[in-house]
Amino acid sequence: MxxxxxxxxxxxxxxxxxxxxxxxxxxxxxxxxxxxxxxxxxxxxxxxxxxxxxxxxxxxxxxxxxxxxxxxxxxxxxxxxxxxxxxxxxxxxxxxxxxxxxxxxxxxxxxxxxxxxxxxxxxxxxxxxxxxxxxxxxxxxxxxxxxxxxxxxxxxxxxxxxxxxxxxxxxxxxxYYKEATDADVVDFVNIDLMQTVNSDDFIPLADSWVRRKISLVQQSGILQNVPLHEMKAVATDFGIPFTTIDENGSEVICVPDNKSDLKKLLRFLDEDYYKSPLSKTHFVTSSKRAVGEQS
Known part of the structure; x- marks a missing residue:
């Protein structure tokens, strides 16, 4: 054969x-x-x-x-x-x-x-x-x-x-994947690598898109498997807002308090960004348009 x-x-x-x-x-x-x-x-x-x-x-x-x-x-x-x-x-x-x-x-x-x-x-x-x-x-x-x-x-x-x-x-x-439940959303913001936030304030930001992304980020295990300094380096390379703060002596990811920045963070964590090795141009994979272009 x-x-x-x-x-x-x-x-x-x-x-x-x-x-x-x-x-x-x-x-x-x-x-x-x-x-x-x-x-x-x-x-x-x-x-x-x-x-x-x-x-x-x-x-x-x-x-x-x-x-x-x-x-x-x-x-x-x-x-x-x-x-x-x-x-x-x-x-x-x-x-x-x-x-x-x-x-x-x-x-x-x-x-x-x-x-x-x-x-x-x-x-x-x-x-x-x-x-x-x-x-x-x-x-x-x-x-x-x-x-x-x-x-x-x-x-x-x-x-x-x-x-x-x-x-x-x-x-x-x-x-084939389900939106994150309220309990899943709370579990997400309680990850050690994330800034401590009030879940009652965060849940209202979690619309259907946010919940799907949270589910995918949790499934990927990126927050457990990729060092924080590597995430920061990639975010800097792409010009993506990615802020960290010191919390009780540990560096953690700052959780945005508005839906727009939260979605940018989740899209990044879900690895919707890549760099073409041929053109060295940054793209958003969902649209294949260069980052910074108007849709």
Missing amino acids: SLSLFALTSDPSSRIVKFELSNPVQTELTDYIKNQEEIFDNVVDEFEFDGKYKPDEGEILYINNYDDIDGLALAIENPLGVEPVVSTEDFFLDIKALFTGYQKPNGSVKILLQNFDRRKVISTNGLSIFHANNVYKKIEGIGLTVDHKLTATLEEGKLKFYSFHSTRQMFDLSE
Whole structure:
């Protein structure tokens, strides 16, 4: 069995495209991905995604009845009918995910997915080189790096993943997470890294948008896993308001007392910002417009 390699893009006119691979590359890719599949599937327990539970080692999340509206399975079943990738930098920036897969004897199709970001693009801007036979050679043309692990699998409507945050970079999963409740909102502002505030004053600021973002920030674990000094550095780089204060001898994030600044903080914590490694321009991912531009 040889696996083909496809890209899922944000371009509605070319939603799915196929990479034309040489036979040696396809053989190596097949072994590479099948090994990733074996590691990904090595789980003990599965838990239905509820927006709150974070899997431990050996555990995985799943969503049932996920609709393959983009037709990934059809591409795997009929790879010859898929248009080839257009090898331009602009097109590569539209890629949301790489995927491959195969049809099982029972007729079901198993889709293997990796989320894709711009750091994996090998650009023709500048000089890209690689090491071979004790010398460095120039990379001719645009390229990409295939990651070392799978983000998700999809089979018979069952979407399995370890990280909701990574998986929603590929698919619209908005209907599968719930807005934070009042108790969730209180838990959020009571995190050690956040400034102490009166929850009775904060809850009225939490409209539907704020509650969804709080739910996503809590699910991502960013406040538990990313050092405060790193958050400050990124916020400064993007020109995003991000104030910290000293509270009882500890540095904490200042919680805005108005909805506008609160939303800016939550959007930042939910990582809706990125920097294009090609243009070095800052963007808001929901609109792909440069930060500072008028919408």
